[in-house]
Amino acid sequence: MRKNLESALTTALAAAQAGQLVVHRPQHLGEPQSRGDGHFHLTPELFVQVEGWTDFRFPHGGCRLAAGEVLIVPPQLRHDEHVGAARGAAFRNVVVNTAGPALMCHLAHEHSPGSPGIAHLETRHHAQAARIHDWLFHATQSPSDPAQPWADTQARALVAAALAGVLLALNAAEGEASREPPLIARLRVRIQNQLGDHTLSVRQLAAQSGCTADYLSHLFREVTGEALIGCINRLRMERASRLLRETTLAVKEVAWACGFAAPSYFIRSFRAHHGVTPKQWRDGLTAAPAGVNLPG
Known part of the structure; x- marks a missing residue:
């Protein structure tokens, strides 16, 4: 599986270096949509189509x-x-994204009719992760414009740099590879993809992982030292902090984007986690209880 993943990345890199790679760059118009089909990430995501096709729907x-x-x-x-x-070839693509020093790269297949699933996942903590994030982010910033063909050339070069960075990270010393069981590594991807779903639960994640909720919770705590439901709440709070800092979304919209059906429950949860309300956090007030620092 890993050889198939690396082969797909190498083929795309060669096409980019030859100036033949088709790079789609949808534009982000306005604030993130807090509700709707699908999901979003706080970092750019790269899709490399290997076989078959993927229809993407945006707002x-x-x-x-x-x-x-x-x-x-x-x-x-x-x-x-x-x-x-398509043409008798089953769907396959490669998905690349980053989270701080972590690089996640997985080969996807058609898990159920019309829906992708993870066939093979590689996770690395590597210095290339931050560079890959920046290259992909900058590639999204200049829209395609027939009057400025060099914008597409630049985007293709940035994608080539990102692809090369992924290959370098994947072939780094084995000590930098994730030591987590594959079930937990895949679980982290599932959580990120469903963080905005207010119905997300340990039972739901267990069903997707093919095990019981008790087993999944026990294994996650054993491997990470953190309760699974606590991890989900922490990630939601981290997302909320970013959205409050980087967007002008109303507090209720931030709540929905972070998987809270009731804004009042979000506000209580945020205050319990950060010591201040979302509005106080956004306004940068110093009314937090003694010893509580506003996240930077």
Whole structure:
């Protein structure tokens, strides 16, 4: 599986270096959509279509990704995916994203009709992760414009740098590879993809992982030292902090984007976690209780 993943990345890199890679760059228009089909991430996400096709739906349009093409989804752009086979070739693509020093790269297959699933996942903590994030982020910033063809050339070069960075990280010393069991590594991806879903639960994640909720909770705590439901809440609070800092979304919209059906419950949870209300956090007030620092 890993050889298939690396082969797909190498093929896309060669096409980019030859100036032949088709790079789709949907634009992020305005604030993130707090509700709707699909999900969004706080970092850019790269899709490399290997076989078959992927239909992407965005709040303001969509596109079909064909074999041999790539797409970069900008941060905070909600997207939904529908996949299928083409010319007798089953759907396969490679998905790349980052979270701080962590690089996640997985080979996807058609898990159920029309829906992608993880066939093989590689996770690395590597210095290339931050560079890959920056290259992909900058590639999303200049829109395609026939009057400025060099913008597409620059985007293709940035994608080539990101692809090379992924290959370098994947082939780094084994000590830098994630030591987590594959079930937990895949679970982290599932959580990030469903963080905005207010129905997300340990039972739901267990069903997707093919095990019981008790087993999943026990294994997650044993491996990470953190309760699974606590991890989900922490990640929601981290997302809320970013959205409050980086967007002008109303507090209720931030609540929905972070998987809270009731804004009042979000406000209570945020205050319990940070010591201040979302509005106080956003306004930068110093009314927090003694010893509580506002996140930077």
